[in-house]
Amino acid sequence: xxxxxxxxxxxxxxxxxxxxxxxxxxxxxxxxxxxxxxxxxxxxxxxxxxxxxxxxxxxxxxxxxxxxxxxxxxxxxxxxxxxxxxxxxxxxxxxxxxxxxxxxxxxxxxxxxxxxxxxxxxxxxxxxxxxxxxxxxxxxxxxxxxxxxxxxxxxxxxxxxxxxxxxxxxxxxxxxxxxxxxxxxxxxxxxxxxxxxxxxxxxxxxxxxxxxxxxxxxxxxxxxxxxxxxxxxxxxxxxxxxxxxxxxxxxxxxxxxxxxxxxxxxxxxxxxxxxxxxxxxxxxxxxxxxxxxxxxxxxxxxxxxxxxxxxxxxxxxxxxxxxxxxxxxxxxxxxxxxxxxxxxxxxxxxxxxxxxxxxxxxxxxxxxxxxxxxxxxxxxxxxxxxxxxxxxxxxxxxxxxxxxxxxxxxxxxxxxxxxxxxxxxxxxxxxxxxxxxxxxxxxxxxxxxxxxxxxxxxxxxxxxxxxxxxxxxxxxxxxxxxxxxxxxxxxxxxxxxxxxxxxxxxxxxxxxxxxxxxxxxxxxxxxxxxxxxxxxxxxxxxxxxxxxxxxxxxxxxxxxxxxxxxxxxxxxxxxxxxxxxxxxxxxxxxxxxxxxxxxxxxxxxxxxxxxxxxxxxxxxxxxxxxxxxxxxxxxxxxxxxxxxxxxxxxxxxxxxxxxxxxxxxxxxxxxxxxxxxxxxxxxxxxxxxxxxxxxxxxxxxxxxxxxxxxxxxxxxxxxxxxxxxxxxxxxxxxxxxxxxxxxxxxxxxxxxxxxxxxxxxxxxxxxxxxxxxxxxxxxxxxxxxxxxxxxxxxxxxxxxxxxxxxxxxxxxxxxxxxxxxxxxxxxxxxxxxxxxxxxxxxxxxxxxxxxxxxxxxxxxxxxxxxxxxxxxxxxxxxxxxxxxxxxxxxxxxxxxx
Numbered sequence: 001x002x003x004x005x006x007x008x009x010x011x012x013x014x015x016x017x018x019x020x021x022x023x024x025x026x027x028x029x030x031x032x033x034x035x036x037x038x039x040x041x042x043x044x045x046x047x048x049x050x051x052x053x054x055x056x057x058x059x060x061x062x063x064x065x066x067x068x069x070x071x072x073x074x075x076x077x078x079x080x081x082x083x084x085x086x087x088x089x090x091x092x093x094x095x096x097x098x099x100x101x102x103x104x105x106x107x108x109x110x111x112x113x114x115x116x117x118x119x120x121x122x123x124x125x126x127x128x129x130x131x132x133x134x135x136x137x138x139x140x141x142x143x144x145x146x147x148x149x150x151x152x153x154x155x156x157x158x159x160x161x162x163x164x165x166x167x168x169x170x171x172x173x174x175x176x177x178x179x180x181x182x183x184x185x186x187x188x189x190x191x192x193x194x195x196x197x198x199x200x201x202x203x204x205x206x207x208x209x210x211x212x213x214x215x216x217x218x219x220x221x222x223x224x225x226x227x228x229x230x231x232x233x234x235x236x237x238x239x240x241x242x243x244x245x246x247x248x249x250x251x252x253x254x255x256x257x258x259x260x261x262x263x264x265x266x267x268x269x270x271x272x273x274x275x276x277x278x279x280x281x282x283x284x285x286x287x288x289x290x291x292x293x294x295x296x297x298x299x300x301x302x303x304x305x306x307x308x309x310x311x312x313x314x315x316x317x318x319x320x321x322x323x324x325x326x327x328x329x330x331x332x333x334x335x336x337x338x339x340x341x342x343x344x345x346x347x348x349x350x351x352x353x354x355x356x357x358x359x360x361x362x363x364x365x366x367x368x369x370x371x372x373x374x375x376x377x378x379x380x381x382x383x384x385x386x387x388x389x390x391x392x393x394x395x396x397x398x399x400x401x402x403x404x405x406x407x408x409x410x411x412x413x414x415x416x417x418x419x420x421x422x423x424x425x426x427x428x429x430x431x432x433x434x435x436x437x438x439x440x441x442x443x444x445x446x447x448x449x450x451x452x453x454x455x456x457x458x459x460x461x462x463x464x465x466x467x468x469x470x471x472x473x474x475x476x477x478x479x480x481x482x483x484x485x486x487x488x489x490x491x492x493x494x495x496x497x498x499x500x501x502x503x504x505x506x507x508x509x510x511x512x513x514x515x516x517x518x519x520x521x522x523x524x525x526x527x528x529x530x531x532x533x534x535x536x537x538x539x540x541x542x543x544x545x546x547x548x549x550x551x552x553x554x555x556x557x558x559x560x561x562x563x564x565x566x567x568x569x570x571x572x573x574x575x576x577x578x579x580x581x582x583x584x585x586x587x588x589x590x591x592x593x594x595x596x597x598x599x600x601x602x603x604x605x606x607x608x609x610x611x612x613x614x615x616x617x618x619x620x621x622x623x624x625x626x627x628x629x630x631x632x633x634x635x636x637x638x639x640x641x642x643x644x645x646x647x648x649x650x651x652x653x654x655x656x657x658x659x660x661x662x663x664x665x666x667x668x669x670x671x672x673x674x675x676x677x678x679x680x681x682x683x684x685x686x687x688x689x690x691x692x693x694x695x696x697x698x699x700x701x702x703x704x705x706x707x708x709x710x711x712x713x714x715x716x717x718x719x720x721x722x723x724x725x726x727x728x729x730x731x732x733x734x735x736x737x738x739x740x741x742x743x744x745x746x747x748x749x750x751x752x753x754x755x756x757x758x759x760x761x762x763x764x765x766x767x768x769x770x771x772x773x774x775x776x777x778x779x780x781x782x783x784x785x786x787x788x789x790x791x792x793x794x795x796x797x798x799x800x801x802x803x804x805x806x807x808x809x810x811x812x813x814x815x816x817x818x819x820x821x822x823x824x825x826x827x828x829x830x831x832x833x834x835x836x837x838x839x840x841x842x843x844x845x846x847x848x849x850x851x852x853x854x855x856x857x858x859x860x861x862x863x864x865x866x867x868x869x870x871x872x873x874x875x876x877x878x879x880x881x882x883x884x885x886x887x888x889x890x891x892x893x894x895x896x897x
Contacts, residue, residue: 006589006701010582012546016693020134028722029139031079033473040076041478042068043462043511044140045486045494046148048087049122050094053132055520055528056487058538059564061138062554063517063634064485068139069689070629071482073726079478081465082140084127086149088413088454089183089191093350095121095412111411111449118412132539137547137692139722144474146465148457149414156464157414157457158431160505165418165429169366170406172427174296176279176286177405179358180348181304181318185409186362188453190493192346192355201341202326203271205334206232206249209257216241216249216260217336219271221343222281223329224322226251227310228297229258231277233288236262238273252334253325254311261292280359298359302409318356363407363416363450367500371401374499383499383509386632387561390491390516397492404497406453413451420446459497462510484511491516515632517558523567524867541571548691549575555690556638577642578694581687584650585698588676591661595673595703602732605671610656610788612735613742617648618679619734622727625686641687649679652746659791677702682727689726696721744778744816745785751815752793755822758889759811760833766796770821772804778817811892830893837890844883851876 023029031041042064047057068080092106095118099105106114133140146153164170178187202223205215216232229251234241241260248257265288266275279289280296289296299310306313306321313321329335346355375398377383378391385391407416419428423442428434436443457464462481466474480502486495495514502510521527522534529535541550552574557564607615621644628637653676660672681702688695699721718724752769761767769789771782782789782800790798806812810821854860854872861869 006582006586006698008586010546010578010694010697012548012578012693013543015697016135016137016547019693019696020137023139023720023722024134024142026720027143028720029080029141030143031077031141031474031478033077033079033477035077037075037077039079039478039482040068040071041079041081041481042483042485043081043465043481044083045484045490046083046085046146046458046461047129047133048090049084049126049129049147050087050090051129053129053136053538055536055538055566057129057133058136058550059517059520059554059558060485060487061133061136062551063515063558065136065138065551065692066555066629066634066637066689067483067485069692069722070726072139072722073685073688073724074626075725077477079144079474080138080140081144081146082130082133082138082142083146083148083461083465084130085454085458086147086413088408088410088451089180089185089187089348089350091118091122091126092410092412093183106411114411135539135542135547137551139692144465148454148461152467153457153460153464154414156460156468157452158417159469160460160501161417161452161456162429162431163505164365169369170363170429171366172361172363174359174361175364175405176281176283176357176359177362178346179302179356179360180351180353181300181302181356182351182353183348183410184302186358186360186405186407186453187348187355188405188455188493190455190490191349193349193352194344194346196342197345199341199343199345201271201339202329203336203338204252204276204329205336206252206276207334208244209248209250211247215334216244216274217272218274218276219339220276221341222322223325224306224313224318225278225281225299226276226325227254227306227313227321228278228280228299229276230279230289230294230297231259231261231292233261233263233266233275233277234273235264235266235268238266238268240273252332253328259292259294261288261294263288263291281357283357286357296359300356300358302358304356362405363418363448365404365406367401367404370500370504371398371496373503374398374496377499377503377509383511383514385491385514385516387516389561390488390514393488394491394496398496401496404453406456407448407450408453409450411451413454414457416448416450416452418448420448422446455493455497458494459501460505462498462502463506468505479506479510480508481511483513483515485515485517487519488516513632518561518563520554520564520566523565524865525563525565536566536568541568545571545575546578546693548694549578551692552577552638552642552690555634556642558634558638560633577646578691580646580650581683581691581694582698584645584654585680585684585701587654588680589701591657592673592677592703595670595677597674597677597703600670600674602674605674606667607671607675608660608668609738609742609745609785610653611671611675612738614649614653614675614679615733616735616739617644618682618727619729622682622686623729626726626728629689638690641683641690645683645687649683653679655792656788659787685721685724685727688721692722699724741781744781744818745788747815748782748818748820749789749792751813751818751820752789752795752822755811755813755820756793758885758892759822759824759828760836761827763794765827766794767827768797768799768823769793769795770799770804770807770810770823771801772806772819772821773800773802773817775817776802782818809895824892828893833893834890837886837893841883841886841890844879844886847879848876848883851879 045060068078072078096106109117178192180187199221201219201221203217203219205217208214208216218232232249244260245262247260249260251258265284266273277285277288277294279286279294280298297309299306300318301307304318306316308314313324316324347353348355378385378394385394417429419434421437421440421442422444424437424440426437426439428438434445437445463475463479466472466479468475498510526532526534549571553571621640624640625637628640657672657676660668684695684699704717773779779800779802786798789795806821807823809825810823813820851872855876
C-alpha cells in the first residue's frame with residue numbers, strides 16, 4: 001500500500017496543536033477505573049491557580065508525563081490526576097491588588113462579597129497554567145481535574161479537621177509564628193523567602209541591679225525587640241558570669257528588672273557570651289522562655305506597630321522605633337558599639353514585607369503521633385525516596401518535627417469549621433454548621449474567622465482527589481498512587497504531610513515511590529531569578545524550538561541528584577535531533593514504495609549481517625531504555641535513544657541500506673524495506689514518551705496494512721502511537737554474533753574515515769587501502785564485507801590479507817583485529833598540506849599563549865568566579881589537544897617527503 005508523504009522539514013507548532021487536540025478529544029488520557037489492566041497512578045503537584053509555567057513546572061511535569069506515557073504503553077491503566085491549588089495568600093493578594101486599583105479594599109466589600117469576587121477572578125483568569133501544561137504535552141486525565149476549593153475536596157478537608165479535632169490532635173495555643181505585618185496572617189516556613197542583606201549588630205549595655213558600674217553587654221540585630229525582653233541568658237558553664245546566675249539586670253530605656261538565666265542554648269564563643277531573651281519575638285528565645293517560665297511580652301500589633309507594651313515608643317512603626325531606640329541608647333551611654341553584620345532576612349513570599357516572629361493564638365495539629373507512622377513507612381520500605389540521599393533529610397525533619405500551625409488570618413481558603421459560644425465560651429466543631437452550642441445549647445455562636453493553611457488541603461491530595469471520604473471506584477482502584485515526582489523544597493511541607501494524612505485516614509502510604517528531581521539552573525549553575533536576568537521562559541523556548549526538543553533537553557539533563565545547567569543552545573541542539581529523526585523518517589518512507597507489512601513473514605526474509613546488527617542493537621536499546629525508565633534514570637533513557645538514533649540508525653544503517661535498496665535483488669530490497677520500517681516504527685514508539693508530537697506525526701504516516709501480523713506489533717494497529725505497546729526486546733531479534741562481526745567491520749570503516757579526515761582527503765576521491773590481520777577468520781570477515789567497506793569508505797583498491805607489510809608512505813590506524821594502511825603518496829599535496837598544518841598550529845599556539853597568560857595571572861584566578869576559571873582551563877585543554885592532533889598529522893606528512 002502507499003504511504004503518506006512527510007513534509008520536507010518538521011514544523012512543530014501545527015503538529016502539536018493538531019495531535020494534542022486529537023488525543024484529548026478521543027479521551028486517550030482518561031483512566032478507566034473498570035479496566036482489567038494493572039493500575040498506575042500519579043497525582044500532579046497542584047500548581048497555584050495564580051501561577052504561570054516556569055522551569056521547575058516544566059521539568060516536573062515533563063518527567064511525570066514520560067512516566068505516564070511509558071506506563072500506558074507497557075499495558076497499564078494510567079491515572080494522572082491533575083488540578084490546581086487555591087493558593088490562599090497568593091490568590092487573595094491578586095484580587096486585593098485589583099480592588100486597590102479601583103480605590104477599594106476587601107473590607108469595603110465584606111467577606112462574602114470578597115470571596116465571590118475571588119471566585120469570579122478564578123473563573124475568568126485563574127488556571128492559565130493548565131493551558132500551559134497542555135502545551136507541554138501533559139497527558140493528564142483532564143476530565144477528572146480537581147481544585148482544592150471544589151465541593152468534593154472541601155468536604156474532605158472538613159471531614160479531616162473534625163476527625164483530627166475529635167481525636168485530640170487539633171488544638172489552639174498562643175505560640176510564636178511567622179507573621180506578615182502587611183497580609184496580617186501567619187505564614188508557613190516555605191512562605192518565607194530568605195535573602196542575604198547587609199545589616200548591623202548593636203552592642204547594648206544592660207546594667208546589673210545592685211552592682212553599680214557593672215554591665216552585661218548583649219549584641220542584637222533587632223534593637224526594637226528589646227522592649228519585649230524578659231531575661232538575659234548566659235551559658236551555665238561560663239565562668240565569667242557564674243556569680244550572676246539568678247541576679248537581675250535593668251532593661252535599658254524601659255527600666256524593667258529582668259533575670260539572668262543560665263541556659264545551654266547560649267554560644268560562649270559568640271560576642272560576649274550573653275544574649276537577650278525575647279520569647280514573644282524570637283523562635284529560639286520562645287523555647288528558652290518556656291524552659292525558664294519567662295513572661296512573653298508582645299510589643300507589636302498585627303501591622304508591626306509598637307503597642308502599649310512598648311511604653312514611650314507606642315505607635316511607631318517597628319523600623320522607625322529601631323532608629324529612635326538606637327538614638328536613645330546612645331544618649332544614655334548604653335550603646336557600646338555598632339558592627340557591620342550580614343544577616344538572612346525573611347520576607348513574605350507574596351508581598352515581600354519583612355516577616356516578624358509574632359506571638360499569636362493559632363490552631364495547631366499535634367503531629368508527633370502522625371509523624372511516627374510516616375517515618376516508619378519510609379524506614380521499612382513501604383515508600384521509597386529517590387535519590388536515596390533525601391531519605392536522611394526526611395528522617396531528620398520527621399524526628400525533630402514541631403506541631404503544625406494550620407490557621408491563617410485571611411478570607412480566601414477553607415474556613416475553619418469551629419464555632420465559639422459567647423454564652424459558655426466552649427468551642428463546637430462539626431461537619432454541619434451548628435445552630436446551637438454543643439455544650440450549653442445556646443444559639444449565641446460565632447464561627448472562627450481564620451481559614452486553613454493551604455498545605456492542609458494539599459496534604460489530602462492523593463485521596464481527596466479520588467473522591468474520599470466517599471468510597472469511590474477510583475479510590476479503590478488507584479490508591480495508593482505509584483509515584484510522586486516533586487522538588488526537594490517541599491519534601492517536608494507537602495510530601496511528609498501527605499504521608500502523615502494518608503497513613504492516618506487511609507491506613508496506607510499515599511505513594512510507593514517519591515522521586516525528587518533537581519533544580520533547573522542557568523548555564524553557569526546559577527539559580528534562575530528575574531533579578532539576575534537569567535530566567536529562561538519555557539513558553540518562549542517552546543515557541544522557538546518546539547515542545548519535543550524542549551522536553552528531550554530536560555530529560556537528557558535530568559540526572560539523579562545533579563542540578564540541570566540549562567542553556568538555549570542545548571535546546572537548539574535537540575531541535576537538530578528532531579530534524580534528524582524527521583529526515584531519517586523521510587528517507588525511510590521514500591524507499592518504502594510497494595512495501596506492505598501484511599504481506600511479509602519475518603522468517604522468510606534474508607537478513608544480512610548489517611540487518612541483524614541493527615535489529616540486535618534496537619533490542620539492546622529497548623532493554624536499556626525500559627530499565628532506565630524503571631529506575632527513574634531519565635537522562636540515561638534519553639541518551640540511549642539519542643545514541644541509537646543518531647549514531648547507529650542514521651549514521652550507519654541508513655547508509656548501509658542504500659546498496660540493497662538500490663540493487664537488483666528484489667528479495668534483498670524487500671528485506672531491507674522491512675528492517676528500515678521495523679526499526680523506524682519501533683524507534684518512534686521508544687521515543688514517544690519523551691517526544692510525543694513528532695513521533696505521532698511520523699508514526700501516523702507509516703504503512704500499516706489492515707492487520708499487522710508481525711510478531712511484537714500488538715495485533716490490530718492502534719489508532720494512536722500513545723496506545724501502541726512500548727517495545728520490549730524480541731527473542732528473534734537477538735543476533736549477538738552477527739552484531740559483533742558487524743561492529744568489527746564498522747571499526748575498519750571508521751579507521752579509514754579517520755585517516756581520510758586527518759589527511760583532508762576530499763570525500764569524492766577514492767583511495768587505496770590495505771587491511772592486514774593475523775587470523776583467517778578476520779580475513780574471511782573482511783572479504784565478506786568487502787563491498788560495504790569499498791562503498792562506505794570510498795575505497796577504489798582494497799587489499800585484504802594476513803600479516804601484510806606496511807608501505808613506507810602509509811598512514812596507519814588500528815581497528816580491532818585489523819591494521820589499516822592507507823598509502824598517502826600521490827594522495828595529498830605534501831608541500832601544501834605541510835603549509836596548511838603549520839599555519840593551523842601557529843594559530844593554535846597564539847590561543848594557547850593567550851589562555852596560559854590568563855590562567856597564570858593571580859588576579860584573574862583569585863577574583864574570577866570558579867566556573868569562569870574552569871571554563872578557561874577547559875578551553876586551554878581543548879586547543880592543546882587540537883594542536884597535538886595536528887602535530888601528529890604533520891609528522892605523517894613529513895615522512896612522505
